[in-house]
Amino acid sequence: TLKKIGIFTIxxxxxxxxxxQNYAVQEVLESLGTKTVTIVNTTKTNKVTIEYSNRxxxxxxxxxxxxxxxxxxxxxxxxxxxxxxxxxxxxIINFKSFTDQHIKxxxxxxxxxxxxxxxxxxxxxxxxGSDQVWNPSFRHFSExxxxxxxxxxxxxxxxxxxxxxxxxxxxxxxxxxWINEMSFLSVREDAGARIIKELTGRESTVLLDPTMMxxxxxxxxxSKKDKFKPDVPYLCTYFLGETFEAxxxxxxxxxxxxxxxxxxxxxxxxxxxxxxxxxEFLDYIASSELFLTDSFHxxxxxxxxxxxxxxxxxxxxxxxMNSRIDTLLTKFSLI
Numbered sequence: 001t002l003k004k005i006g007i008f009t010i011x012x013x014x015x016x017x018x019x020x021q022n023y024a025v026q027e028v029l030e031s032l033g034t035k036t037v038t039i040v041n042t043t044k045t046n047k048v049t050i051e052y053s054n055r056x057x058x059x060x061x062x063x064x065x066x067x068x069x070x071x072x073x074x075x076x077x078x079x080x081x082x083x084x085x086x087x088x089x090x091x092i093i094n095f096k097s098f099t100d101q102h103i104k105x106x107x108x109x110x111x112x113x114x115x116x117x118x119x120x121x122x123x124x125x126x127x128x129g130s131d132q133v134w135n136p137s138f139r140h141f142s143e144x145x146x147x148x149x150x151x152x153x154x155x156x157x158x159x160x161x162x163x164x165x166x167x168x169x170x171x172x173x174x175x176x177x178w179i180n181e182m183s184f185l186s187v188r189e190d191a192g193a194r195i196i197k198e199l200t201g202r203e204s205t206v207l208l209d210p211t212m213m214x215x216x217x218x219x220x221x222x223s224k225k226d227k228f229k230p231d232v233p234y235l236c237t238y239f240l241g242e243t244f245e246a247x248x249x250x251x252x253x254x255x256x257x258x259x260x261x262x263x264x265x266x267x268x269x270x271x272x273x274x275x276x277x278x279x280e281f282l283d284y285i286a287s288s289e290l291f292l293t294d295s296f297h298x299x300x301x302x303x304x305x306x307x308x309x310x311x312x313x314x315x316x317x318x319x320x321m322n323s324r325i326d327t328l329l330t331k332f333s334l335i
């Protein structure tokens with residue numbers, strides 16, 4: 001009988017990299033002769049607190065600091081708020097449809113405070129990865145991401161990411177214990193291997209992101225054309241930080257000098273494409289003349305589809321992807 005594996009990852013129905021890596025982990029494991037299912041994990045923690053200030057005070061602060069780009073964005077979000085919310089809701093619907101079609105998920109969810117008694121009996125192994133499941137700054141982060149509910153011999157780390165280059169002091173003892181209890185260890189970036197070595201003395205294999213274990217023909221099988229895709233040559237952007245605003249002039253200068261239309265993915269300034277699902281995301285990259293991004297998986301799919309691409313440093317409040325992208329580009333001798 002086939003070994004049954006339960007996959008633990010981040011269940012994010014708004015993030016392209018998340019959905020596509022989840023699909024890739026599933027396909028890689030099943031290519032080894034296993035039966036897999038992704039276990040929906042709804043664990044939340046209260047590590048992130050958000051302080052709300054008066055809206056007018058925030059706007060005045062932006063004006064005083066002459067941060068006109070942020071002010072313009074806030075104005076845009078306010079004016080087009082209802083259309084943006086509708087696009088965000090449609091995006092989740094489209095992502096869940098993609099998941100239903102391509103990823104085997106449990107029809108139940110668990111969390112750290114509610115783990116079914118028979119869970120261990122139903123699986124031969126549990127795999128955690130390959131997203132940033134070990135990033136302590138994420139809201140979902142907890143010991144469940146280290147599979148502490150399972151016997152040690154069933155715990156496998158398949159290229160998880162810490163997403164950061166060093167562990168905050170308050171987490172080090174927990175990390176050390178949880179990582180030491182892992183039977184099989186691999187990580188996604190060199191910085192992660194250094195963290196594990198420093199904390200535990202253990203060696204860990206640095207693996208390619210699972211999305212790169214599938215060839216481009218496999219990705220073409222699940223890609224599809226969006227109805228708004230241009231019929232003319234285009235340049236494609238996908239930025240998760242505030243990067244686009246800072247480099248907007250450069251983007252349009254590149255487009256004009258190469259006679260390319262500009263397509264912005266994941267941007268509230270390009271609402272007609274905001275709700276595209278991961279299959280359409282793949283097709284947009286594969287059909288582009290040039291791809292501009294601050295996204296780790298944006299860089300990965302540019303490599304897979306053999307597309308010219310430019311990686312920008314991520315700007316704004318979102319975590320930097322530099323350690324992951326540096327590892328990726330170094331491995332392929334691109335820097």
